[in-house]
Amino acid sequence: MGRVAYGSAGLLALALLTACSAGGTSGGTAGKPDGVAMAGAGARAASVTFSPADKAADVPTDQPVVVSAQGGTLRSVRVEGDKSGSLDGVLSGDRTRWRSTVTARPGVTYTVTAVSADAAGKQTQTRSTFKTVKSNKTFDIKTITPNKDYTGLTVGVGMPVMIEFDQPIADRVSVERNLLVRSSKPVEGAWHWFDDTHVDFRPRKYWPAHTKVRVDAKLAGVRGGPGMYGKRDVRLNFKIGREQITKGSVNNHVLTVRRNGKKVRTMPMSAGQGGQWKYHTTSGIHLAMSREPVTIMTSPGIGPGSPGYYRLTVYNTVRISNSGEYVHSAPWSVGSQGHANVSHGCVNVSPANAAWFIKNTLIGDPIIITGSPRKLEPMNGWGHWQESWKQWLKWSSIKSGPTVTLP
Structure with missing residues (x-):
């Protein structure tokens, strides 16, 4: 899976049977390629490449390790880093073939030990x-949303997964293919880069209700740009x-x-209300971003003493945008609610x-x-x-x- 998880264990096994690997032939003795062991006399030789x-040297961290047996089978393969x-x-x-499934770490010497049988x-x-190739610097996930602050990680059906990196990512493909999304109910979804430090995931349609979701950012050793590699893996579990x-x-x-x-x-x-101050509530699909018992609201770009200035203490607010829009309690406009628009851009109730x-809204609920x-x-x-x-x-x-179904 790249940004989105694909396939299954069965498909992976098929890929292993059809994949190719380059054998090591760096100057062995008696005509034998380097890295090949021969069986004893009287038995057909089993070789390993x-x-x-x-x-x-300077092996890319995302190059898979492949061990192949000819004339026999593999009993075990172990790859250890120093x-x-x-x-x-x-x-x-x-x-007859073993293939690594994780990314190697930069600047590490690995020893591959294979046991074969003729x-x-x-x-x-x-x-x-x-x-593997050396690393000049690392990158890490700075923030991932949703997180533990979001109602016990139970969120609404519109909730995206949002990742912010601490360094600009130049190799987006390498990073994205290591951002794996799994869910208990199949959905179609994709990652979306807003800029070099922000990548977000959303389904094509809203998440099905009561879906369990797991995000595995398998970034340790992943190339993020020239000489820059991922510092660690991060896992996120949440529920719809x-x-x-x-x-x-x-x-x-x-x-x-x-x-x-x-x-x-x-x-x-x-x-x-619109008008000269252009206090319009935006049209569109908003998501509940926060639930705040008390919010201090002030007029944007208008200071104290100027026409149009306001500073209000507002209760029971649900934020729906970054431009100051909330659904909130407004006892002063009850007489207009249901009849006229009189707010500074928020939704008054x-x-x-x-x-x-x-009380009844989850973060990520569509509004x-x-x-x-x-x-x-x-x-x-x-x-x-x-x-x-x-x-x-x-x-x-x-x-x-499609996302991969959780076990």
Whole structure:
């Protein structure tokens, strides 16, 4: 799996049977290639070849280790690093080929030990060594969202996976193919690069309700750019909760909340008033970004004493963008809710409805607003769903596909 996980163990086994490897032939004696052990007299020889070749240097960390047996089978293969642990791998069904399944670490000398058996069952142990390319610097995941602060890692059906790196990534393909997404229910999804330090994942459609999701960022040793390699692996587990989608219109002045397709609450609302200050609530597919019992709101770009300035203490707020939009309690506009738009751009609801909404909303729940002349920008908060699937894939480095089902 690249950005998105592909295939299964069965497909992997098939790949091992059909893959090719370069044999080590760096000057052995008596006409025998380097790294080959011969069986005793009276038995047909079983030989073993290694890739990378014995004593190879500056080997790329993402080059797989392949061990092949001819005239016999492999009983075991072990790859040990002098500065790091072992490399895991898989053996083909006919036990003639072994291939590593993890990325090597930079600047490490690895010893490959293979035990093979000839047709008569005689076992021979063979060793080969290689050294990987050196690293000048490392990169790491700076933040990954959702995280433990998000309601016990139970989130809404619109929740993206968002990764921020501490260094600009030049080799996006190498990094993306090592960002693996698995889910308990199959979905089609893809990663999307917003810039050199941010890559996010979302499904083509909303996550199915009650889906378990695992993200494995297998980045230790992965090339992120010239001389730069991943510092460590990171794993994230989270759950999708019930499906709750809220829709509202700035023209009809009503928010309707549906849970698993069933209407559970209707709330009169008041949206942005527009006017000379252009206080418009954005139209689009917003996501609940935070739930805040108390929020201090001030007029953007307007200081104290200037016309249009305000500073308000607001209660029971659910943030839906980075441009200061919330669904929140507004006792001062109850008389307009359901009839007119009088807010500074937020979605005003009554204190009772705001208390219910903050309690019943998960981070990542879609909140869809329509009818406004101002559109939500894809990079305004978590406006990921503003992009069509075709637009989303445009900024992917690897073809999308289904997630692998969790065991």
